[in-house]
Amino acid sequence: MNKKRIILAIVIVLVLVGGYFGVNAYVESGKYVTTEDAKVQGDLRAIGSLSAGKLVEWKYKEGDSFAKGDVLGIVETVPARGNTPASTVEITAAEGGTVIQSAAVQNQTVAPGAALAMSADLDALYITANLQETEVNSVKVGNKVTIQIDAFKGETFTGHIDKIGLGTNSSFSLLGSSNTSGNFTKVIQRIPVKIALDGTRGKRLIPGLNATVRIEK
Incomplete structure (x- = not known):
């Protein structure tokens, strides 16, 4: 087989292969x-405290799952007056999920509404x-x-x-x-x-x- 025939055969193969993939792509585009x-x-959910104070307890780390109503942490609120004893507020899960990110540090001061962690229902x-x-x-x-x-x-x-x-x-x-x-x-x-x-x-x-x-x- 001479050189011209080899080149012609290669061209024919390339055309056939290209045609096959072209037709296949056309059919695919018509169906999908x-x-x-x-x-x-x-659906990501931010977890935070409704009250300002000190985070005296945080029970969950990244990867931990929880159910609706579980207590995730406890915040000790700052007394409004000097002679008023401090009280505690629970951070309760509104929905079940898994902690996928946490910035909570025990004994840190927290602000109301600030996100301490993010969760999602996996x-x-x-x-x-x-x-x-x-x-x-x-x-x-x-x-x-x-x-x-x-x-x-x-x-x-x-x-x-x-x-x-x-x-x-x-x-x-x-x-x-x-x-x-x-x-x-x-x-x-x-x-x-x-x-x-x-x-x-x-x-x-x-x-x-x-x-x-x-x-x-």
């Missing part, structure tokens, strides 16, 4: 919406995926979703669309952007989609993990 702009999320995590505005009309609540999480290579999770955002991510920015130059560049906006997990397959998911989702149209 896929994005890598997705993360594991949870049994109620979900996925937030940000879809392009040109894609969001292709999906609806209830659509099935296949999920891959970077921390668990080779594992596939399933879920379904629970909620589609009513505004783009940029619309929730505290500071609006202004254009004073007179130039304008259109930027594709992204809309958050909440995906409920069917289960965790025994894996311990935590908020913030990166994910890739494929949503059936």
